[in-house]
Amino acid sequence: MSTEGFNPDWTVAPAATLEEWLEENGLSVRAAVAGSTVRNKAAAQIVLEEVLGRHPLTPDHCGTLATVTGISERMWANLEASYRADLAAGRTDCEATGG
Numbered sequence: 001m002s003t004e005g006f007n008p009d010w011t012v013a014p015a016a017t018l019e020e021w022l023e024e025n026g027l028s029v030r031a032a033v034a035g036s037t038v039r040n041k042a043a044a045q046i047v048l049e050e051v052l053g054r055h056p057l058t059p060d061h062c063g064t065l066a067t068v069t070g071i072s073e074r075m076w077a078n079l080e081a082s083y084r085a086d087l088a089a090g091r092t093d094c095e096a097t098g099g
Contacts, residue, residue, distance in 0.1 A: 008061060011082055011083050011086035012083065013083050014051055014065075015051055015053070017071075018048065018051050018052060019052065021071070028043055029049060029052070032048065032068050032069070033045045033048065033068060034049075035069060036068040038067045038068055039066060043064075044064050044068060047060070047065070048065070048068065055078075056080065057077070057080040058086065059073075059077070061076070062076040062077050
């Protein structure tokens with residue numbers, strides 16, 4: 001299946017992506033951080049909790065998320081940019097998904 005030209009009419013908050021990743025892997029924030037190669041585990045736990053609290057992602061957040069989840073920094077940055085653009089345009093998660 002090709003995703004070329006794939007332009008969904010919904011937006012997903014990075015927090016929702018992280019929540020889904022944690023659920024799919026059967027992990028809590030603490031367990032995800034503990035099992036990662038991130039050096040400062042306390043700081044990484046704070047980052048994940050901030051993301052789940054829907055704080056805007058910084059480049060440092062994206063790096064930490066990439067280290068913990070294995071999902072690229074670029075993917076996290078793109079999710080954040082798309083999500084914030086949709087919010088600025090007045091589209092929320094519910095409105096964007098039609099729900």
